[in-house]
Amino acid sequence: NAGVMQNPRHLVRRRGQEARLRCSPMKGHSHVYWYRQLPEEGLKFMVYLQKENIIDESGMPKERFSAEFPKEGPSILRIQQVVRGDSAAYFCASSPRLTDTQETQYFGPGTRLLVL
């Protein structure tokens, strides 16, 4: 998947625990996006970040979810006090900083979160 790396690939948590999902964008990409895919459903946008900035978080649940993309290191999607409904595949995508009008997002392999 074009070099976007996500870890862990699988994550099991018990209800009430915290989940941390990491995403390293492709080399040279400074834009990161997180999407969630519930079982048997399509991907839904969650949040868009650039280095040290959240640009659009209109798809993020209002509570327990947060995201960051620090100056150094991977982007982190953090889910506090997980519930069973958080069980899903979480995909990260990245795109380069372009000066023209086209911006293609490249996806990572995803992290599959299972909440027991």
Next chain:
Amino acid sequence: DAKTTQPTSMDCAEGRAANLPCNHSTISGNEYVYWYRQIHSQGPQYIIHGLKNNETNEMASLIITEDRKSSTLILPHATLRDTAVYYCIVRVANTGFQKLVFGTGTRLLVSP
């Protein structure tokens, strides 16, 4: 973003061309057509995109009608590894952010 309509599923014989249609009758002049696919348990894979001219790359060809209200993704020689869900997405391309809105896609099954 304009809404897209795709058939729920399609079958194709290995080695034959797979033609996947997409309707986007409300597309605007500044909206691109993007195609992604998702092979089971993997992340979505970018295939191709276009504005109004037909496009071709190493993976596929994209044919967009003259009125831009529909398009067809063509996999010229389908293989078993092309079995996947194919998503047609319309999005405005400008210097601002544009999230991808995934519909239900077309489930393509390539058989021997």
